[in-house]
Amino acid sequence: MAARPPSGSDPAADPSQTSATGREQTRQRVIEAAIGLLEREGRDAVTTRAVAVAAGLQPPAIYRLFGDKEGLLDAVAEHGFATFLAAKHVDPDPQDPIEDLRAGWDLAVEFGLSNPALYTVMYSEPARAASAAYQAGAAILRGRIRRLAHGGWLRVSEDLAALIIHATARGAVLTWLSVPADRRDPALLTTLRESMVGAVTNQEPAVPDAGPAGAARALRAALPEQTTLSSGEQHLLGEWLDRLAAEG
Missing domain, CATH: 1.10.357 (Tetracycline Repressor; domain 2)
Incomplete structure (x- = not known):
């Protein structure tokens, strides 16, 4: 006789997972309905009642999913x-x-x-x-800014x-x-x-010829990647480099 799979191993048989999936799908439908209203009629049109109608729900569902209108806008x-x-x-x-x-x-x-x-x-x-x-x-x-700093491009x-x-x-x-x-x-x-x-x-890159400020910015960008200094030494050096960079 074939062994039965452990209880709960089939997601479709897990009521809590099915419920969570359905809730997320409903939530996404409401967000998309709100965005549609925003695009067509502007922010003032985004009321809980209007969004509920657009999403095919009753207004209380909006409150259960998002708390209030601001919660809905945060999700949007x-x-x-x-x-x-x-x-x-x-x-x-x-x-x-x-x-x-x-x-x-x-x-x-x-x-x-x-x-x-x-x-x-x-x-x-x-x-x-x-x-x-x-x-x-x-x-x-x-990350983009850090790469600029590494190359001495950052002003x-x-x-x-x-x-x-x-x-x-x-x-x-x-x-x-x-x-x-x-x-x-x-x-x-x-x-x-x-x-x-x-x-x-x-x-042009500042490091080769623009004095201490450009070099300080480049070194400051590389500082977190080194392991030679202690955390206290890194902090102190970081303060010095920030001061030198600011003077440029």
């Missing part, structure tokens, strides 16, 4: 960050790190222009920067570079969307991008 934003993250191309060793920076900036702006209502929800609340997908995207940007600190890149990309999207379609000039996007590049990078 997280979906947007995850979609944007999936579109990112990560080259661990780009031939030209500055061109890689440009390409990443262009991708961020293109996503915002292609998804204006969703983009506005994604960046309307600072707290949404804590989302897992947002943090994963930020890590990709930090400012890594933290300031990240802020400048974020600010110029968001500003480009929101400004473009605020201008009537017949007055939009593509030169705006190119100019903002090149202003960003000029603000955060050097025209």
